[in-house]
Amino acid sequence: MGDVYALDFDGVLCDSCGESSISAVKAAKVKWPQLFADVDSSIEDSIVDQMHTVRPVVETGYENLLLVRLLLEIKIPSLQKSSVANGLTIEGLLERWSDIKPVIMKEWSENREELVDLFGKVRDEWMEKDLATWIGANRFYPGVPDALRFASSQLYIVTTKQGRFADALLRELAGVAIPPERMFALGSGPKVEVLKMLQKQPENQGLALHFVEDRLATLKNVIKEPELNGWNLYLVDWGFNTQKEREEAATYSRIQVIQLSDFTKKLK
Known part of the structure; x- marks a missing residue:
């Protein structure tokens, strides 16, 4: 699987x-x-x-x-x-x-x-x-470019960032090209709707579904949707969230708070 x-x-x-x-x-x-x-x-x-x-x-x-x-x-x-x-x-x-x-x-x-x-x-x-x-004012988290390059999993980017900026950074800074059909950026609709669409795609049938976020509010929106019960949910402990949010996330049985080293291992 x-x-x-x-x-x-x-x-x-x-x-x-x-x-x-x-x-x-x-x-x-x-x-x-x-x-x-x-x-x-x-x-x-x-x-x-x-x-x-x-x-x-x-x-x-x-x-x-x-x-x-x-x-x-x-x-x-x-x-x-x-x-x-x-x-x-x-x-x-x-x-x-x-x-x-x-x-x-x-x-x-x-x-x-x-x-x-x-x-x-x-x-x-x-x-x-x-x-x-512009590129230099950004940085990928340690180990992430290699994890993306050598991932054996199906990868999708689901972001509220404008797609052209995410694409430029992936190419220029990480040396990774994500096909446009796997990039869901600002204008693609709410993330919960993107996840619903992804789980219905034929190539994803029978595969384990994982959604990785740094915003607890977004993960709570996913939990409210029974249709998305099949997704494993992760809140990162290195992104743009607070200690208070990470502690709250730990009280949800659906959400796993994940460390960077575990994340990069999972992708590979």
Whole structure:
């Protein structure tokens, strides 16, 4: 019996936090030039540092822009345009992001699709001007490129990242080419729907199904779907999640918290 692995990208295969945070600052400066007019590079650097702490709340890339602006408002109260920034701590942001996000989207009059497009455009421009630096702001977790290259399992990428960026990183940084029909990226629909489709594909019949994620909320969504009871679920202990989330994951019988060395062995 063989195996099917559906793999999240950011936080499972690739540590993209440096690149996504820098790209978010670049995009925020384009989106809100008046807010960032007097922001010096030391403040930008400190926001990029803080982004590593708040990264676990991000489900889709455009949220990085919202976080960059919110962190700026927390840091410089005179720039505050949102009701939530006053007195907000990093811990509070981590705990309440799902409530905060719709509030700031409304108060800042933002449109999700516009932010998605801008974030992609800024990344495209960076890649075009200086591919080496863009690539270098990302890193694959140790052992992952070899594990992907020599995997004996059926591999699928299931990510909310825009596919062209995941594909570029796999090719340029990991030396791995994933066929387009095995790449499900932003625009492919909710991950639970992708998993339902994958388990019905003829080539996956009779194989053991494994889904590897770094977001506990995504795995909890899978558990809510009886149709997906056949999937083995894993939360990685090295990605963009918190100790609290890993402890909570351990209370679910369906979820296995997995270490990087075990993950790379499984793929091979």
